[in-house]
Amino acid sequence: MTQENNGHNYCVMGNPIAHSRSPAIHARFAQLTGEPVRYGRLLVPLEGFEQALRDFARSGGQGCNVTVPFKLDAARCAHEKSERVLLAGAANTLVLHDDGRISADNTDGLGIVADITRNAQVRIEGRDVLLIGAGGAAAGVLGPLLRERPRSIVIANRTLEKARHLADTHAQVARETGASLQASALQAITGDFDIVINGTASSLAGAESPVPASVLRKGALAYDMMYGPAAQGFLDWAARNGAVARDGLGMLVEQAAESFAIWRGVRPPAAQVLRELRAELQAAAGR
Incomplete structure (x- = not known):
């Protein structure tokens, strides 16, 4: 992603990240709900999570999912933490507020x-x-x-x-x-x-x-x-x-739906998207 972030206002941050299905899942959620969500992948250097998060926020980012190995970093960066984050010590969903505050939750x-x-x-x-x-x-x-x-x-x-x-x-x-x-x-x-x-x-x-x-x-x-x-x-x-x-494919889709609801206030039809994704993966595997 460039400094302008290619127009994405949400993303998943991790290393590695090319395999992530989150962009496709959130794109389908946006389609089905009509919410203006543009969601991309962001490969983050192993020692560069905080800087990458600041850059994403400056480029207009409103929220992100966080995957391995940065979930502990995500919790540490947050100003406000849900009970789930406090218990787990890890976060996978961040809300980036206009005033610079970061709220963290864990939807896993x-x-x-x-x-x-x-x-x-x-x-x-x-x-x-x-x-x-x-x-x-x-x-x-x-x-x-x-x-x-x-x-x-x-x-x-x-x-x-x-x-x-x-x-x-x-x-x-x-x-x-x-x-x-x-x-x-x-x-x-x-x-x-x-x-x-x-x-x-x-x-x-x-x-x-x-x-x-x-x-x-x-x-x-x-x-x-x-x-x-x-x-x-x-x-x-x-x-x-x-x-x-x-x-854990259903867990992936359901946790994504919870993140989407936190960001947009709308819960997408996770069961439908899970059925579609399973069918797509089975077809790709020739089953």
Whole structure:
């Protein structure tokens, strides 16, 4: 993007960014709602997030989505932070105000909850949930998952201390919702679960799943927060072991819809756009 920003008033910032489907999703949202949204990609140098954000705001930017590896930077840059950002320590949605203030929110958790409960039609309330990973992806979704009042959530991570820290920062929310919240080392997981959420990049490392099949209760939902080839190993493992396998494409679309609503005050038809995107991807894959 040039200093004039090529007329985009919204964008997604990240590194890498060429793969992002956010511009196509938001373009379709704009089409369907009639909102004057022009949305682009912005490749940001690894040490240059704050400068890139200032430049985008000066060029007329009104808001942006933030993806890896800048979600922690996005939270730090904000003057106003939602409860979700304060809990996660990370932000994926910024509003750039005319007076220079920046407001931050995190719509990742809202996205996964909407995809599980509305699109997959799986209830979280009263269920036992295993959340694999304790990095930014897991931190972004834990609060909204707890707000759905599951019976329990176990955070399992290769490094136990990180899982414990995430559990500690969400202990008050767990108390408020009556959910049991525990931390576990990956190799020490016991029991089985109704919903298993993979918040790691295990497939990219060549592993199908970071956990054994014994964690899957009969008919469990096995959800990978990634989508496309990156999620395929986990999805294959889940299906082979009798679980209902689902990737994170719906989470991507739903979190984008929440961002769009924050910026424009209009919630776009996420379910329609998700159906269209799935059909497009299946056609491209020759299925």
